[in-house]
Amino acid sequence: MTTTALPAPPRERRRGHRSHRSHYPLWFYLPAGAVYGVLFIVPTVASFYFAFTRWNMSGTEFIGLENFALFFSEPYLFQGLVNTFVYGLLTSGLKVVLGMLLAVFLTSQIIARGYLRSVVFFPTLVSTVGVGITFTVLLDPGDGLVNQALAAVGIAGPGWLTDPDLALISVAFVDVWKGVGLATLIYIAGVVAIPQEYFEAAEVDGASGFQRLRHITLPLLRPATATVIVLSLIGGLRSFDLIWAMTQGGPGFTSDVVASVIFKQYQAGFWGLSSAGNVVLFLLVAALMVPLYWKLNRKEVER
Structure with a gap:
């Protein structure tokens, strides 16, 4: 015998409809x-x-479009663009590699693991300008602690921030020191989320530590890697405060990036021109990051 469901009473239907359409x-x-x-x-x-x-x-x-024409005729804009890409790729690449290695180390069975995690993450909490001023003093070619330590072992330290070939790279390494803690934290979350059954099964099969890292940890950290790449690359392409605090784009214009070029135009009173530069930088970062983000996420879905 077949039965048919009776329609809900009008009051119940209204109540269900009201709860479904609730604006709370x-x-x-x-x-x-x-x-x-x-x-x-x-x-x-x-x-x-x-x-x-x-x-x-x-x-x-x-x-x-006069501001945009003036901005693209800026004599040092091309150098700023090159420096921006070099800085962004260098900092993001190092953060990915070092963040992954530190995360694997800090999720292993080591003593004082929680304390070491705090130490690695601490620079992320410090003011960027404060970090820049501190490292400017440490990297001073004459009285800096870094060169004094090198001199103690018989090595003549270079002009970290005064040598045109080293200034941008020196600032990039300071950026990595400050920002690798966040990348490490993201990777730690990714490692902890991997089911332990995978590692136990691999250990039973006789897989070495390197094999477990290569065939289990690294493939399953793909979402974390995508997140770190996107965040660090966006931060690197838009970086300004650390560079300005340490070199102000110098010596000369050798460590200028697009953001510092824009700020110098603003300092000179060309506010509309600096606004056009900000729009160009926004569109540049968006044009690079949107396809990259889509590609990284598509690879994750295809898996």
Whole structure:
């Protein structure tokens, strides 16, 4: 005998419909949406508008694409672009490699593992400007502690921040020292999330530690690696504060990046020109990172 389900009473249907259409959870989006709109959307829209104007505190004048033409005719822009890519690739690559190695080490059975994790992560919490000033003193070619330590063992230390060939690389290594803790934290979360059954089965099969690292840990850390690559590369391409605190783009223009070129234009009073530079930098980072993010996530889905 077949039975048919009776329709719900009108009151219950209305109640279920009302609970399904409840607007209560939407209120949770409002604070975050307001903060995001005020701190990101409004300044972004304003930057795009002011990029097409000549403006100061007294008013604005629409000049079309003139700011962009002036920005791309900047004599040291090409050097800044090259330095930006070198800096971004160097810092992100080192953070990926060192962060992964440190995460594997700090998730193994070692003494004081929690303390060592804190030590590695601590530089991330320190002010970037404070780190820049501190390392500027440490890397001073004459009185810096680094060169004094090298001199004690008979090595003549170079001008870390005064040599045009070393200035940008020196700042990049300081950036890695400060930021590798966050990459390590992301990798630690990825290693901890790997089921231990995989390692136990591999150990039963006689796999060595290197084989377990190569065939289990590294493949299963792909999501963490994608996250670290995206975050560190975005930070490297947009980096300004550490470079400015340590070298201000010098010596000369040898450590200038796009962000420091923009800031120098702002210092000179060309506010519309610096706004156009910010738009160019925003579009450049977006054009590079959106396809990279999509490609990394597509590889993860295909697995």
